Amino acid sequence: MxxxxxxxxxxxxxxxxxxxxxxxxxxxxxxxxxxxxxxxxxxxxxxxxxxxxxxxxxxxxxxxxxxxxxxxxxxxxxxxxLVRTFQVTSLFRDLTLVENLFLAVSEHVGASARMWGAAASRRDILERIDAVLDRLGLRADRFRKMSEIAYGRQRLVEIALALCLExxxxxxxxxxxxxxxxxxxxxxxxxxxxxxxxxxxxxxxxxxxxxxxxxxxxxxxxxxxxxxxxxxxxxxxxxxxxxxxxxxxxxxxxxxxxxx
Ligand SMILES: Nc1ncnc2c1ncn2[C@@H]1O[C@H](COP(=O)(O)OP(=O)(O)OP(=O)(O)O)[C@@H](O)[C@H]1O
Ligand SMILES: [Mg+2]
Missing domain, CATH: 3.40.50.300 (P-loop containing nucleotide triphosphate hydrolases)
Structure with a gap:
């Protein structure tokens, strides 16, 4: 079982x-x-x-x-x-993919320093984001604005965001x-x-x-x-x-x- x-x-x-x-x-x-x-x-x-x-x-x-x-x-x-995906509208269209994920993860880290450890740094966050982007095949889009990314891939970003929250x-x-x-x-x-x-x-x-x-x-x-x-x-x-x-x-x- x-x-x-x-x-x-x-x-x-x-x-x-x-x-x-x-x-x-x-x-x-x-x-x-x-x-x-x-x-x-x-x-x-x-x-x-x-x-x-x-x-x-x-x-x-x-x-x-x-x-x-x-x-x-x-x-x-x-x-x-316990993480659920967000609506696409929760992403900032004028920001890049990586900026969107960085904002979301930083907010989460702020609420949860323990999860990341006291020494959680910008670099740690970016490494985690890159690992998720590689897994989902999104790395090529990381510096593109959300508004320039095809809709199907925007939905993947929602999943990437959720995965970044572990x-x-x-x-x-x-x-x-x-x-x-x-x-x-x-x-x-x-x-x-x-x-x-x-x-x-x-x-x-x-x-x-x-x-x-x-x-x-x-x-x-x-x-x-x-x-x-x-x-x-x-x-x-x-x-x-x-x-x-x-x-x-x-x-x-x-x-x-x-x-x-
Ligand atoms: N805040 C609310 N106040 C009153 N009724 C609500 C509220 N939220 C949902 N409902 C009603 O509850 C029922 C279930 O709605 P829900 O949105 O959960 O269905 P769903 O299975 O997600 O449907 P769909 O496939 O259309 O997305 C519906 O009759 C809806 O009108
Ligand atoms: Mg529904």
Whole structure:
């Protein structure tokens, strides 16, 4: 039995009459690639908010390597190793790639001198950034302004930023959203190159990416877990297909599942 890196227990939240999280219990093993899918409005983004600490749960626990972090503020969760990707708009378009990462990491170091050691220096930070850029194949873009970098690669910068914060559990919120299909391969290659010991939870609509990436898939419907299973099992499920009905979603889901 592999070690559980990340788990929720009975995580629940309602906004008025809308139940966005209905007793959600999931477990993600160390090194696991998990996809979280579900129709629009299922509560995927709310789940990320609950887990990252920007939404306060009504009930339930969020466990990071067995420790309940549900009462920690977002920045402390990051420091403890739970990192989520940011929206592209969080990057400064007029700054270079390396300037953007340096700013983000410096802010994090400021909040967390212990993680970097008291002697953390500009040079240490730049070395760490370069190692991440090499891993993701982004080094050639390091002195380019964000506004001059192709959109698919800008999304990679979001992942690079997260990796610079040394996560143990990484949450990717639709990393390929808006990426044109001719750039999607770049994202798939980069996902393959993420550190193996990281536990990763990825929200993604593109079933080709989900099928290639995920060890297991969790399906969320109306705030509740419908099923968790291997990609083949989930994609063959009549129940899962049914929840995509009526939104033009079933045809899309099936064609993507078979094309994948
Ligand atoms: N702050 C809020 N107040 C009230 N209702 C909210 C709030 N945030 C989300 N909701 C509602 O909760 C439900 C879940 O929304 P959420 O954004 O988590 O879904 P999602 O699965 O991420 O959908 P999508 O695939 O469209 O991104 C929706 O009905 C949404 O309107
Ligand atoms: Mg969403």
């Amino acid at each position: 592999s070690e559980i890196a990340f788990a929720t227990r009975g995580l629940s939240k309602r906004f008025g009459a809308v139940v966005v999280a209905d007793d959600i219990s999931i477990e993600v093993a160390a090194g696991e690639r998990r996809a979280l899918i579900g129709p629009n409005g299922a509560g995927k983004t709310s789940f990320v908010g609950l887990v990252s600490g920007v939404i306060r749960p009504d009930a339930g626990a969020v466990l990071l390597h067995g420790r309940d972090i549900a009462r920690e503020p977002p920045h402390r969760r990051v420091r403890m190793g 996560p143990r559990v990484l949450i990717l919120d639709e990393p390929a959203a808006g990426v044109p299909s001719d750039e999607a391969g770049v994202m798939l290659d980069a996902l393959d190159r993420l550190p193996r010991d990281l536990a990763i939870l990825m929200i993604e609509h593109d079933m080709r990416i989900v099928k290639r990436f995920a060890d297991r898939i969790t399906v969320l419907v109306q705030g509740a877990v419908l099923m968790t299973g291997a990609p083949a099992e989930v994609m063959a499920s009549e129940e899962v297909r049914a929840v995509y009905l009526g939104r033009g979603g079933q045809a899309r889901f099936q064609s993507e599942a078979t094309r994948a």
